[in-house]
Amino acid sequence: MGSSTDDTVAAEETVAADWRTLEPMELTPILSASLDAFYETGFHGTSVREIARRVGVTVPALYYHHENKEGLLIALLELSTSDVLWRSHAADTDGGADPVQRLSNVIEAIVLRMTMRARLAALEGEARYLSPENRQRYRAVRKGIEQIVRQIVEEGTESGAFDVEDSAETTRALLGMCQSIPRWYHAEGTLSPPEVAKKYVKIALKMVGASPRT
Amino acid sequence: MGSSTDDTVAAEETVAADWRTLEPMELTPILSASLDAFYETGFHGTSVREIARRVGVTVPALYYHHENKEGLLIALLELSTSDVLWRSHAADTDGGADPVQRLSNVIEAIVLRMTMRARLAALEGEARYLSPENRQRYRAVRKGIEQIVRQIVEEGTESGAFDVEDSAETTRALLGMCQSIPRWYHAEGTLSPPEVAKKYVKIALKMVGASPRT
Numbered sequence: 198m199g200s201s202t203d204d205t206v207a208a209e210e211t212v213a214a215d216w217r218t219l220e221p222m223e224l225t226p227i228l229s230a231s232l233d234a235f236y237e238t239g240f241h242g243t244s245v246r247e248i249a250r251r252v253g254v255t256v257p258a259l260y261y262h263h264e265n266k267e268g269l270l271i272a273l274l275e276l277s278t279s280d281v282l283w284r285s286h287a288a289d290t291d292g293g294a295d296p297v298q299r300l301s302n303v304i305e306a307i308v309l310r311m312t313m314r315a316r317l318a319a320l321e322g323e324a325r326y327l328s329p330e331n332r333q334r335y336r337a338v339r340k341g342i343e344q345i346v347r348q349i350v351e352e353g354t355e356s357g358a359f360d361v362e363d364s365a366e367t368t369r370a371l372l373g374m375c376q377s378i379p380r381w382y383h384a385e386g387t388l389s390p391p392e393v394a395k396k397y398v399k400i401a402l403k404m405v406g407a408s409p410r411t
Numbered sequence: 412m413g414s415s416t417d418d419t420v421a422a423e424e425t426v427a428a429d430w431r432t433l434e435p436m437e438l439t440p441i442l443s444a445s446l447d448a449f450y451e452t453g454f455h456g457t458s459v460r461e462i463a464r465r466v467g468v469t470v471p472a473l474y475y476h477h478e479n480k481e482g483l484l485i486a487l488l489e490l491s492t493s494d495v496l497w498r499s500h501a502a503d504t505d506g507g508a509d510p511v512q513r514l515s516n517v518i519e520a521i522v523l524r525m526t527m528r529a530r531l532a533a534l535e536g537e538a539r540y541l542s543p544e545n546r547q548r549y550r551a552v553r554k555g556i557e558q559i560v561r562q563i564v565e566e567g568t569e570s571g572a573f574d575v576e577d578s579a580e581t582t583r584a585l586l587g588m589c590q591s592i593p594r595w596y597h598a599e600g601t602l603s604p605p606e607v608a609k610k611y612v613k614i615a616l617k618m619v620g621a622s623p624r625t
Contacts, residue, residue: 239455240456241452241453241455241457322536326452366610366614369595374584374591376591377587377588396577397580399577400581400584404617
């Protein structure tokens, strides 16, 4: 206890566990109400007045915290994408040097988030309503997630662990398959999030021509 | 010329060519304006008044043709899903008895439609705003597309052409990967729709553990 080696191991274990643990996301009352409203009636179908009504604050009080309606959407999308970005990074790192384990971890992290935070993930469909500059910023973060997956696919192909012809397109197909999960996944369904993740990891490994670690 | 055998061959060739040919979809002025408006500001962000303004008709004239705003969304979704349904059927039939060719054709048909009718395809994200009964009806058609793919996956697995562990989940992953295409595909990009389709066919065949027909 207390030796530096033990501490390091403990810290690594914490990282390893963390990306698999999805506590309910803590949102401010305003952002929580915004997420509800945007999910129910879409970005353009929601008024700032309606969000203020749901929270029980005045419109000026809401503007004190957020510049405008787009500011609310940006705040939610940033929380959402930065959440999946750090989880993907941690999952990747946790896979060590093995491309099969790295890809398995990252797909698991993304699917867990798609199933357990389906409403927040579904909100990404509203990103196309952002103003050009904000859409640019949002795309840069999305690009970060794409880069993590693409690098694994490329390194795995170079090392011979994967058999991939087009790493850019395979990366998009891998992410696309995961992005569609919120469209059909319902928490009341028969499969738990870890079960869905397990299935998608197997499919992802097939897509890159690798065999799963058992 | 004129022998019944020739006629049959000609008819089959017409079917074979047809599902690959996507002429611009003919929409009535009202539906065309509705598609533009729903794409730009979402279902809830669009008013019937705004659609009437775009078409240059009065609101009562619009109601003469369509019951309400939901009726417009349903009409567009039905055109969209029945289009992809018959194309998938024709592509499947055109693949004969070979599961590899059947899956290749169906994925090609779906990707061509996702890239060439990206706006109409993107509208499917608005289906969650339909009333329960209409959502039910819409899901039944979507189910039809799922069944075509699933049957190919199952038959291919039984015949040994494919190596698939979970055909339901693999079917969803195949369709999910295609459904995400409208999110990133832009007509101005470097890849033409047939090029994207070719890449996705290869990836799909990998997902089911088959080799492409070359």
